[in-house]
Amino acid sequence: MEYILSDRVQTLKPSAIREIFKYASDPSVVSLSAGNPAPEAFPTKAIAEISSKIFEENPIGALQYGVTEGYPPLKAAVWDFMKNKYDVGTDNDDIIITSGAQQVMDLLTKTVCNEGDTVICEAPSFIGSLNSFRSYNCRLCGIPVEEDGMNIDLLEKALQTQKNVRFIYIIANFQNPSGITTSFEKRKAIYELAKKYQVLIVEDNPYGELRISGEDVPCIKSLDKDGIVVYAGSFSKVLSPGMRLGYAIAPKPVLQKMIVCKQGEDVHTNSWAQMVAHKFMTEYDFEAHLSYLREIYGKKANFCMDLLDKYLVPAGITYHRIEGGLFIWCKLPDNAKISMTEFCKQAVLNKVCVVPGNAFLTDEKEQCNSFRINFSTPTDEQLEKGIKILGKLAAEVL
């Protein structure tokens, strides 16, 4: 049998990060390439308690079919949380619970993009979302990220010149992979441009609660008087990624179609996970848990940045200091003797795994002299060991 594949999947490749995991699973390799929450960040005791309680009180509810839109008490809890804390959500919006925020990207693209339509994103950007857009044969247009967010002039130029732009995809807080937080000024500018050119904004905010220094910047969605922002939230970094729980708060006409698409995609999201998240948000001290996470990740981030200062900076590698999130973006010196790709390969041979920066570009073949480090998954010992090795390598080969 000669298998005929759709045009959209012909060129689709597994995420480069997932491929790197193959090396990373070798126990002798220090992996700084993942994006997993720290094991100590899971409220395992609370979840075990809640889960037992659910099976005592309402086992059928946890096991039976649910509605596509999501478990109503969880929808209400998330809605209230986002409204009260971030002023996200208007009368024109509604909420859907999804199987992770990744599904928001899939459903939204399916809902608003024809094949060949353009999605504008940050360059670099989160590879999982880019692959989701690619899987609908969208054209990707990357706008370079500066210290305070996308280059606004280039964004407007893209909106003027690109064909059938359907939305701007942005991770405004502690962006993956760059670590950049978009300034309030730029958030307003991006909103005004989207309004002017009548395109949607997809604001993906998985790391928003993980701020370790500085002040919160208002969500773009909180500016949304015109019904142009789709907000994507996630429980992966604040509760558990294995539960696969996310949500979208979006204008009703768009959300309605996303619901119909979700029906055909997975009917609804795992009921047990929705019930656990609801009880955790409403019967436990969710804010205290978030503070605890900020404490864990603050410590780990500062520890990691100290190590970078000590071992990588002297070898000419620079990085952007982060105020939150899980990732640090490291740049090779301009006069490096070997390419970033080569550096990452040599790192693996030396038993340290990082993600080559070009994996996050709209065109992986483009030049890039940065790589991404994650500090949430490794232990402190692993971090120190891995960064020491990188430093030694850098001193030798750069």
Next chain:
Amino acid sequence: MEYILSDRVQTLKPSAIREIFKYASDPSVVSLSAGNPAPEAFPTKAIAEISSKIFEENPIGALQYGVTEGYPPLKAAVWDFMKNKYDVGTDNDDIIITSGAQQVMDLLTKTVCNEGDTVICEAPSFIGSLNSFRSYNCRLCGIPVEEDGMNIDLLEKALQTQKNVRFIYIIANFQNPSGITTSFEKRKAIYELAKKYQVLIVEDNPYGELRISGEDVPCIKSLDKDGIVVYAGSFSKVLSPGMRLGYAIAPKPVLQKMIVCKQGEDVHTNSWAQMVAHKFMTEYDFEAHLSYLREIYGKKANFCMDLLDKYLVPAGITYHRIEGGLFIWCKLPDNAKISMTEFCKQAVLNKVCVVPGNAFLTDEKEQCNSFRINFSTPTDEQLEKGIKILGKLAAEVL
């Protein structure tokens, strides 16, 4: 803001069944329109036990990110089960765990269909799958179902004349909604035709374990020497639909791309659910549970068919006696004074909800004089009450 929607979702509507649920949620209405497992069919005690054990033994495993392909021990358990019991799966195949079998339809369509390509299905067929195919702008070509499965001549004619047929979608056991089981002769004929015309077969088998009389018929996938069958399995009817667990056993070149698509769709399936299903299959008596389900549903099906014989048959409504599954397909007499749609509307006004048969056609506007009854969700009292009302109505208006 004027929202621009993709061509593929413009005409996509919520499933008619889900719309009917709005009436069905009125507690004074007897709903014979769902497809939910009977509440007594859930092994709640075992699942509660397993869940506690998981949170004692390996909480991080249940809460952390998993791999897209699925939890390896569950993959192995399902593979062995299907191989040993049904001779499903060859060296050319592999397995992926999905978020319900619904996701198999979505991933497969995304993988092998361009917009405008044709999917051949039974007429009538499962509306959820049809909507999944529609959401990729596939053309649907329905082949009438006879007492022993699809009309083979019409199937071959469709394969000869339809453009870019990518696969034949079939529910061979206790089909939803018709209740028909495709004979072994027809399974072989369909396989040979697919091979001759080089198209895939998607064999969707959610009800296979729920046989209440007669003999098992070999799966089409067990005939698959040529790598042309994608087998879709589900835990929804044998464990829990709220867990959203399904799987596909399929030729590797197709499965590999489905995995890449799943990465962009929901990353992976809920880890806890996968671990629960694995332990239930390997540490509990899964076969005893399946026997118990057959006992429950056998009783309910026979009770329902007795009621139909008593109340509907005298009014001229006929039905196909089932050997398994959850649904019965009822046909209005040819000389009925009112249409099926009108009959279903009047039924709702009389506080009984059934699903109009045209909801299951490739073109909902086509004429259909059948409706679908479900017997797994209502209690025996509700079943009796509902069917009595239908009988009274039929005697009055047909």
